[in-house]
Amino acid sequence: MDVALRRMRPEDRKEVKEIEREAFAPLGVGTPFKREMNNRYAKYLVAYFPEPPEPPEPAAQPEPSIHEDSGRSADVPIWSRMLKSVQSLVKQDDRPSTEKESCIAGYLGVWFQGNEAHITEIAVREPLRGQGIGELLLIGSLRVALEYGSSVVTLEVRASNFVAHRLYEKYGFKPAGVRKGYYADNREDAVIMTTSPIHSDAYRELFRELQEKYPAHWREIRIEN
Numbered sequence: 001m002d003v004a005l006r007r008m009r010p011e012d013r014k015e016v017k018e019i020e021r022e023a024f025a026p027l028g029v030g031t032p033f034k035r036e037m038n039n040r041y042a043k044y045l046v047a048y049f050p051e052p053p054e055p056p057e058p059a060a061q062p063e064p065s066i067h068e069d070s071g072r073s074a075d076v077p078i079w080s081r082m083l084k085s086v087q088s089l090v091k092q093d094d095r096p097s098t099e100k101e102s103c104i105a106g107y108l109g110v111w112f113q114g115n116e117a118h119i120t121e122i123a124v125r126e127p128l129r130g131q132g133i134g135e136l137l138l139i140g141s142l143r144v145a146l147e148y149g150s151s152v153v154t155l156e157v158r159a160s161n162f163v164a165h166r167l168y169e170k171y172g173f174k175p176a177g178v179r180k181g182y183y184a185d186n187r188e189d190a191v192i193m194t195t196s197p198i199h200s201d202a203y204r205e206l207f208r209e210l211q212e213k214y215p216a217h218w219r220e221i222r223i224e225n
């Protein structure tokens, strides 16, 4: 599955809002992306399909017998079925056709506060999770933070969000405190996580190794404007 990163554009907003709703519905968050995209102390990235591949034609099959399941073809790869379902979501909207070209898989927001880069939101469309897209977004945010000159990257994460904890731990984030009852929906605690100084030799080495491993596992890291 070919996925790349770029800065969020105005025409991405509708899809990004869908992803935000899907991921954070219980919190009722509604980030004002239009305003945020002009915030010079923030950066929003999207993971998108640069060229959505056409699903391959299924090979000619013999007529199914009445005993066979006539449902999905096992020859159509899983990524293709997931992409089709995401595209069908996108097709249901009523935007002008010029705005329908991109297909957004996930997004991430980062604010620059003093010497910290703070990840405010990261989410991947539900059917596309577990495909290295969240990791790609995190790599993008760390590169952005390095370029900006931030010293550390921080974030808050639900105490129970095991998947997100694993992702952040992989990239060297460590618990640095707790905000008691932080989440409005169930009063769950937020764990504050932070990296060690990202310009240190040790962190650069960790980040270099992880970026080197990523393409072998998933895809080339493509970051465009």
Ligand SMILES: CC(C)(COP(=O)(O)OP(=O)(O)OC[C@H]1O[C@@H](n2cnc3c(N)ncnc32)[C@H](O)[C@@H]1OP(=O)(O)O)[C@@H](O)C(=O)NCCC(=O)NCCS
Pocket (backbone or CB within 6 Å): 023, 121, 122, 123, 124, 125, 128, 129, 130, 131, 132, 133, 134, 135, 136, 156, 157, 158, 161, 162, 163, 164, 166, 167, 170
């Ligand atoms: C958290 C989230 C962004 C991760 O994105 P993703 O694309 O599913 O994650 P990836 O496929 O890139 O996985 C990267 C790492 O995350 C962890 N991870 C992902 N899925 C996991 C799972 N099912 N179980 C345990 N760890 C998992 C692993 O450390 C994985 O690295 P590995 O492949 O080397 O094991 C995604 O699950 C999501 O959108 N969740 C809903 C929104 C949310 O909770 N955001 C975080 C707010 S703080």
